Amino acid sequence: MKLLIGDKNYSSWSMRPWLLLKHFGIAFDEVLIHLNQPGTNAAVLAHAPNGPGKIPCLIDDAGEAIWDSLAIAETLAERFPQHALWPRDPAARARARSISAEMHSGFGELRSNMWMNIRASFPGKNAKPGVLADIARIETIWRDCLDTYGGPFLFGEFSIADAMYAPVAMRFNTWRPALSETSQAYVRRLMQEPAVKAWIDDALSDTYAVPYLDECP
Structure with a gap:
């Protein structure tokens, strides 16, 4: 999997799924795309052409793009049930x-x-x-x-x-x-x-x- 993120100093939305992947030891490749650049949107679309060109964006093993931090979190919880991403209770x-x-x-x-x-x-x-x-x-x-x-x-x-x-x-x-x-x-x-x-x-x-x-x- 690949996770497209913005700059770590500023991108609060990118921070959330990155933390989940790191904390739970889920393997992924990090792709950093600088924010507020003329080519930012195009750079995202180059990796995830079927998405809206926004970050964060998770690209799964099948090449499917999942964007939005909460949607990514829900997807990870669904695909990695061995990890308690949500509370078990x-x-x-x-x-x-x-x-x-x-x-x-x-x-x-x-x-x-x-x-x-x-x-x-x-x-x-x-x-x-x-x-x-x-x-x-x-x-x-x-x-x-x-x-x-x-x-x-x-x-x-x-x-x-x-x-x-x-x-x-x-x-x-x-x-x-x-x-x-x-x-x-x-x-x-x-x-x-x-x-x-x-x-x-x-x-x-x-x-x-x-x-x-x-x-x-």
Whole structure:
């Protein structure tokens, strides 16, 4: 399989399926395509002509393209049932799917105002009311899951849900909003997870820059 991803410093969507493949030891070839270039879309289509030209995109052994981070995650869970990508317990699995879908479709204020830039540091900036409301909701999700399932990750063991929220942890580390100790501890835990740490290390060592994402007005 091949996974087409964007730059590790910026591409929150790419981070999610990459973490799942790495964490669960599923073999794949990584294809890095720089974001915000005139040829970005064409480069994706060259690998996956039957897709929309977006990343991340997983190309399976049969050459089929699966795009969108949550669709890739669901595909991996279906094709590798020996790994608990979703929690095994049906009730926990339903909840994990719900909070993953909420992350996938929501939190627009956080996304727009606190973008992912692992190499940057913008402490205390862009803490607008809508952003703070998104953060409060995320903290509630994290606290409820950690309390219910006992940690160390949202449903005990690392799962798709943690991969979906890992880019949020990267945002929090960059923008440093005020967080509860529970949330801070979960961010630290995620950043120490080997696959997450490997992604961060790659982002820190990369020199490709997108100027407008490296500045905070």
